[in-house]
Amino acid sequence: GAGVSQTPSNKVTEKGKYVELRxxxxxxxxxxxxxxxxxxxxxxxxxxxxxxxxxxxxGLPNDRFFAVxxxxxxxxxxxxxxERGDSAxxxxxxxxxxxxxxxxxxxxxxxxx
Amino acid sequence: AQxxxxxxxxxxxxxxxxxxxxxxxxxxxxxxxxxxxxQPPSRQMILVIRQEAYKQQNATENRFSVNFQKAAxxxxxxxxxxxxxxxxxxxxxxxxxxGSQGNLIxxxxxxxxxxx
Numbered sequence: 276g277a278g279v280s281q282t283p284s285n286k287v288t289e290k291g292k293y294v295e296l297r298x299x300x301x302x303x304x305x306x307x308x309x310x311x312x313x314x315x316x317x318x319x320x321x322x323x324x325x326x327x328x329x330x331x332x333x334g335l336p337n338d339r340f341f342a343v344x345x346x347x348x349x350x351x352x353x354x355x356x357x358e359r360g361d362s363a364x365x366x367x368x369x370x371x372x373x374x375x376x377x378x379x380x381x382x383x384x385x386x387x388x
Numbered sequence: 389a390q391x392x393x394x395x396x397x398x399x400x401x402x403x404x405x406x407x408x409x410x411x412x413x414x415x416x417x418x419x420x421x422x423x424x425x426x427q428p429p430s431r432q433m434i435l436v437i438r439q440e441a442y443k444q445q446n447a448t449e450n451r452f453s454v455n456f457q458k459a460a461x462x463x464x465x466x467x468x469x470x471x472x473x474x475x476x477x478x479x480x481x482x483x484x485x486x487g488s489q490g491n492l493i494x495x496x497x498x499x500x501x502x503x504x
Contacts, residue, residue, distance in 0.1 A: 317494030
């Protein structure tokens with residue numbers, strides 16, 4: 276079956292602009308996760324959805340970051356007033372639930388110039 | 389809070405040989421899950437193997453096996469009969485069973501090179 280997909284694959288934006296990153300999880304997976312991976316580092320947690328609600332958003336770095344999952348499937352990560360430090364690969368993962376294997380998408384590479 | 393430590397930034401192995409990647413998972417919890425993920429240059433994180441802390445038997449998936457020593461907080465990955473396609477970044481990750489956290493905690497990774 277289809278895996279986790281993310282769009283766009285790459286995004287270049289200017290400092291101060293608004294961006295949206297999209298994640299399509301595996302069908303039937305109720306849990307969805309966003310991670311951020313900086314160069315040479317492991318992924319760092321941003322936010323975790325169980326169904327439509329954010330079960331844990333403690334990893335969001337500040338209020339410029341926001342994510343939604345209105346129908347319990349597709350999720351959008353939104354970043355306002357982007358800064359150069361936001362440049363990273365943003366990874367999305369989904370699973371059947373907490374504790375189950377997380378399957379990752381190919382990521383979106385965000386570059387803020 | 390839990391921490392994942394991978395002390396080997398880079399490792400190298402000859403094709404067809406065996407290599408072991410090290411990881412320690414430090415947590416105050418007694419029940420947790422441990423994972424190894426592979427990330428090739430394509431960026432896609434691929435699950436290699438999973439281990440539940442309560443299981444005494446070490447997990448095995450074909451050429452990949454783990455050596456889990458709970459008391460020592462050690463969770464190493466052994467790759468047997470290494471192949472060129474095994475070259476990638478390998479990340480160790482943990483998830484505590486208790487509480488409400490659902491996210492994985494990752495180490496910094498080990499870059500594995502496979503020499504023909």
